[in-house]
Amino acid sequence: MFQKILIANRGEIALRVLRAAKELGIQTVAVHSTADADAMHVRLADESVCIGPPPSRDSYLNIHQIVAACEITGADAVHPGYGFLSENAKFADILAAHNITFIGPSGDHIRIMGDKIEAKRTAKRLGIPVVPGSEGAVSDEKEAKRVAAEIGYPVIIKASAGGGGRGMKVALTEADLEIALATARTEAGAAFGDDAVYIEKYLQKPRHIEVQIFGDGAGKGVHLGERDCSLQRRHQKVWEEANSPALNSEERSRIGDICANAVANLGYSGAGTIEFLYENGEFYFIEMNTRLQVEHTITEAITGIDLVHEQIRVASGGGLSIKQSDIRFQGHAIECRINAEDPRTFAPSPGTITHFHTPGGLGIRVDSGVYSGYRIPPYYDSLIGKLIVHGRNRVECMMRLRRALDEFVVDGINTTLPLFRDLVGNPDIANGDYDIHWLEKYLAKSE
Incomplete structure (x- = not known):
């Protein structure tokens, strides 16, 4: 150790x-x-x-x-x-050269999954279902039109080196493609220093489902279930659930086993998340994140497994402490990302927190590094804390979440707490009936 x-x-x-x-x-x-x-x-x-x-x-x-x-x-x-x-x-490579252990996967695996085109090729080779699209980067508008015609409109253009919604444009028809392609390339070049883009089929009403995996680097891998991250704004996750209200146990087991086998065959070491779009009973690979996720907390809630402990154990050479048969899913968990932002305009709200009171009680967890008197600096991401709620089932979890949001107090700055208080009372959210476009449509109606 x-x-x-x-x-x-x-x-x-x-x-x-x-x-x-x-x-x-x-x-x-x-x-x-x-x-x-x-x-x-x-x-x-x-x-x-x-x-x-x-x-x-x-x-x-x-x-x-x-x-x-x-x-x-x-x-x-x-x-x-x-x-x-x-x-x-x-x-990761520089740390290794200095005999310092990077608590994460190898530099080679980070490179493979960091290149969205290579990641898609690798996923396909490992038996992970992928979205129909170009085999690699499209070289010009002529090739883009050919690929789009083959897979059918609408299509989405994505930056090869991208993430976070940058370098990503939708073309509903061939007439849209030229502008979308040029815009995506420009954004990709500015954001990532690489203007390579590829094309995929654009799904109309998908959910965003991701599977938490762990590998020991020596041919063993497990999955810890899935999370539903469909409530997003500008491709940024806002609210996450585990397990997904859209999947049944058979689908959960099927996609989980595919992912666990894939990371085992890859020889992957440490924590990772394989992300999918899910529509009409089918999963389509988006990307693999080779790190701990913000929303790892809800997986911990339903499995009782400390993912950071496991990361440290694997990186130190101790191997996985768990087998797939050890993992049991209990109850339902939801995470709300509390940001220092205006709840309507989402403008950043740095400043001094004058009063900070977190909720408590059974099934309530708050991960935050702030306190009363702490000054939120204007230089970094606006996330100031995460509210994680666990219940025996989704109904109990939602009831507990409503109560916890009412108790949560952050004074002195604007936060997104009012947004979550609205969402927890919405019938679509209560029924688990939403997709990746739902939140932006909801916010547009509220303006």
Whole structure:
């Protein structure tokens, strides 16, 4: 087991990793920018190192500073959390060159899944169902029109190196394709330094279903069920559920086994999530995230398995502590992402939190690194906390969530709490009857 883990992140996920490490008796090192000197994970870590000024590129994305912090403190492993350097293959390679363990998959697997075209090829080879589309990047408008005609309109154009909705455009007809293709390429080049794009069939009313997997790097893999992340705004997840209200046990088992076998055959090590669009009983691969997800908490709620403990165990060479037959799904869980944003315009709302009170009681968990008097800096992602609710079934979970949202108080800044209070009372949400377009349509009607 590791002696000391450096946490190369900030906010609630840094605190989440720190808690797991402390439970395992491992020393912790927090790194932080000057803007985060008073952050909770910095206060609670055994050691802390300032790695630069507020901009991410000069601190949390500064590989050399993070490696130097490892050498100064004697950290023998790095947990990247999510975001920042968590899916940076170069970072994983550099750590390995310095004999520091990256708590995650190999740099090669990060590269494969980070390239959306190569990821799709690999998924297809491993027996994972994929969305019909181009075999690789489309070279020009003529090829794009040929592919689109073969798979049928509407189609979606995606950046090969992309994510988060950038470099992604829909063409409903051939007349739309030229502009959509040019716009997607321009956005992809600006956002990722790579303007390669590919084309897929655009599904009309799909749900976003993702499967949590774990591999030991030596040919063993398990799945821990699925999460439904269909409530999204601009391709960003807002509300997640486990298990999905849209799947039955047979579908759950089928797609889970496909994913577990795939990561075993890939020789994948650590946590990962294979994401799908789901429509009319069929699953279509979108991408694989080679890291811990924001919404890992709801999987923990229904399985009772600490995913960060398991990450650390696998990375230290201890292998998986669980077999597929050990995993049991109990009850239902929902996570709401509480952001420092205006609940209607979604404009960022940095500032000082004057009063912070979290809900409690059976089945309630809040992952947050903020506190009364904490100042939300304007430099980073707006997520300030996650409300996770677990119940014996979905009805009980929704009732408990409604009560927890009423108890949650964050004063001094705007947050998205009012949005969730609206959603929990909506009949479509209560019935689990929504798709990836539902939330944006709902918000448009509310304007």
